[in-house]
Amino acid sequence: MSLHHRHIPGRQGINRLGGPMSPVRGLLFVALLKLYTSSAARDHVPMLKRIVSIEPPEGVRVLGAFCLLGSYDGLVLFDAKDMASAREFLNRILARGIYRVDVMGAIPVGEL
Numbered sequence: 001m002s003l004h005h006r007h008i009p010g011r012q013g014i015n016r017l018g019g020p021m022s023p024v025r026g027l028l029f030v031a032l033l034k035l036y037t038s039s040a041a042r043d044h045v046p047m048l049k050r051i052v053s054i055e056p057p058e059g060v061r062v063l064g065a066f067c068l069l070g071s072y073d074g075l076v077l078f079d080a081k082d083m084a085s086a087r088e089f090l091n092r093i094l095a096r097g098i099y100r101v102d103v104m105g106a107i108p109v110g111e112l
Contacts, residue, residue, distance in 0.1 A: 026059070026081040028106040031090060033074035033099040040098040041073075047096060048074050057092070059085035074099070077106075 035041060048065045056062055059081035066075045076093070080086035086103075094101060 026079050027083070027086065028079050028108070029077070029086055030104045030106050031076040031078070031093065032068075032072040032102040032104075033076065033093070034071070034102070035073045036098060036100060043096075043098055044073055047098065048076075051076055051093065057085055057088045060089045072102075 035044060045067065048067065052062050052065045056078070061079050063077040063079065064075075065077075067073070068075055078086075078089065080089065090101060090103060093099060
């Protein structure tokens, strides 16, 4: 099965407005964020809140954003209909110039 345009059965949750989310479609991604400098720390939490509160590019849905304790400062979990949509979303995050981003595809354990 191709990773592009796949449907992940049973993946449902609650959207940020409190209503049910439609099933995830497409690719699932984990973006690990690391601040470039300690002076960027003041912008970190507001930026994570902004990532989940504004409308993402078409074909992308943000499933959550988290502050992390450890080697990385934040995590954004999102799905995208294709790689081009994911790249556009990541470019928006990188455009702020406060993060280095490591991105990984994710596969739900139930699909393995």
